[in-house]
Amino acid sequence: MPDNLSAKLFRPELLSMSAYHVADAANYIKLDAMENPYSWPESIQQAWLETLKTCALNRYPDPEAKALAAVLRSSNAISEHAGLILGNGSDEIIQILLMALAPQASVLSVEPSFVMYKQIALSLSLNYCGIPLREDDFGLDLPAMLNAITALQPALIFLAYPNNPTGNLFDTASILAILAAAPGLVVIDEAYAPFAEASFLHLLAELDNLLVMRTVSKLGLAGLRLGFLAGNPKILTELNKIRLPYNINCLTQSTAEFALNYGEFLLDQTKDICQQRTVVFNALQAMDQIYAYPSAANFILFRTLDISADQVFTALKQQGILIKNLSRQGGVLTNCLRVTIGTESENLAFLQALKNALNQ
Numbered sequence: 001m002p003d004n005l006s007a008k009l010f011r012p013e014l015l016s017m018s019a020y021h022v023a024d025a026a027n028y029i030k031l032d033a034m035e036n037p038y039s040w041p042e043s044i045q046q047a048w049l050e051t052l053k054t055c056a057l058n059r060y061p062d063p064e065a066k067a068l069a070a071v072l073r074s075s076n077a078i079s080e081h082a083g084l085i086l087g088n089g090s091d092e093i094i095q096i097l098l099m100a101l102a103p104q105a106s107v108l109s110v111e112p113s114f115v116m117y118k119q120i121a122l123s124l125s126l127n128y129c130g131i132p133l134r135e136d137d138f139g140l141d142l143p144a145m146l147n148a149i150t151a152l153q154p155a156l157i158f159l160a161y162p163n164n165p166t167g168n169l170f171d172t173a174s175i176l177a178i179l180a181a182a183p184g185l186v187v188i189d190e191a192y193a194p195f196a197e198a199s200f201l202h203l204l205a206e207l208d209n210l211l212v213m214r215t216v217s218k219l220g221l222a223g224l225r226l227g228f229l230a231g232n233p234k235i236l237t238e239l240n241k242i243r244l245p246y247n248i249n250c251l252t253q254s255t256a257e258f259a260l261n262y263g264e265f266l267l268d269q270t271k272d273i274c275q276q277r278t279v280v281f282n283a284l285q286a287m288d289q290i291y292a293y294p295s296a297a298n299f300i301l302f303r304t305l306d307i308s309a310d311q312v313f314t315a316l317k318q319q320g321i322l323i324k325n326l327s328r329q330g331g332v333l334t335n336c337l338r339v340t341i342g343t344e345s346e347n348l349a350f351l352q353a354l355k356n357a358l359n360q
């Protein structure tokens with residue numbers, strides 16, 4: 001219950017929300033947050049420390065992060081005709097997009113999906129609507145999406161591609177139909193692009209209501225907090241007015257620039273994670289008390305059959321393995337757990353612990 005002062009001052013939507021919860025992972029094998037499990041090779045770490053010496057901590061950083069923006073453009077093949085803005089994580093970009101909307105605007109997404117779309121929309125008193133995904137394969141329910149577009153005239157539609165927490169890529173034709181029907185902007189959130197081999201970036205030149213958002217977090221730089229949004233320069237010029245001038249600090253600017261310039265090792269790590277994804281998926285599929293959903297991301301969603309996910313989650317924790325329990329969200333996620341792909345030995349430890357949990 002909020003205290004009297006809070007109740008008097010703050011919006012009711014805010015008072016009824018809870019803060020984004022992050023589990024304490026100390027002493028666990030951490031497979032809950034889609035992080036890259038690898039550290040940097042020693043030689044690269046040394047070279048990075050040398051570049052950090054050039055950061056002028058007494059000065060404000062470049063407000064446009066020009067050098068970093070140029071590297072992001074080339075490493076992601078973003079055309080010079082597209083606009084680009086950078087955020088303190090793509091979370092901040094979601095916030096910038098939503099803060100720019102008119103009061104009472106509608107925001108559309110799907111359920112289940114990335115929780116920050118709804119969380120930030122509600123905190124800004126926007127009208128959020130989440131259309132359920134198809135229950136069998138977590139695909140888009142296109143007729144329901146088109147009906148919602150007609151009824152709500154959403155200013156903004158978020159689609160995570162691949163989707164979190166389900167891991168699948170939505171059907172391209174359905175997304176194109178949504179782009180064609182939308183009266184406002186459609187943000188394709190490509191947070192898992194490094195693992196997906198699919199993208200809408202090449203369509204930016206053709207569709208002026210399409211924006212593509214990406215992040216370096218899942219690639220292996222989650223600690224930096226850096227995301228970006230590419231698309232129609234006229235739209236991005238307006239959004240840039242809401243962005244705080246120094247939102248990308250100088251340590252992030254120079255570290256990200258360095259990491260992307262010397263980023264071969266990150267791509268190697270990504271390849272390894274994709275191979276391990278196949279290993280983990282096959283092992284999960286071979287367990288009869290588990291149904292695993294195919295994934296184009298660095299995690300796998302799975303459902304427990306004949307045993308509760310809560311029980312499995314707790315048994316894994318007791319064996320030192322932390323994954324994400326989505327079962328508490330209810331609905332289609334009842335008895336669903338999500339495991340992030342780790343190193344080979346972490347994955348083996350997880351699979352063994354899961355077998356133990358199922359045989360209890």
Ligand SMILES: *Cc1c(COP(=O)(O)O)cnc(C)c1O
Pocket residue numbers: 034088089090091092114160163164189191214215216217222225226227
């Ligand atoms: C992890 C994630 C993000 C957040 O990325 P940050 O850049 O770390 O803020 C955005 N969208 C989706 C779908 C994600 O899963």
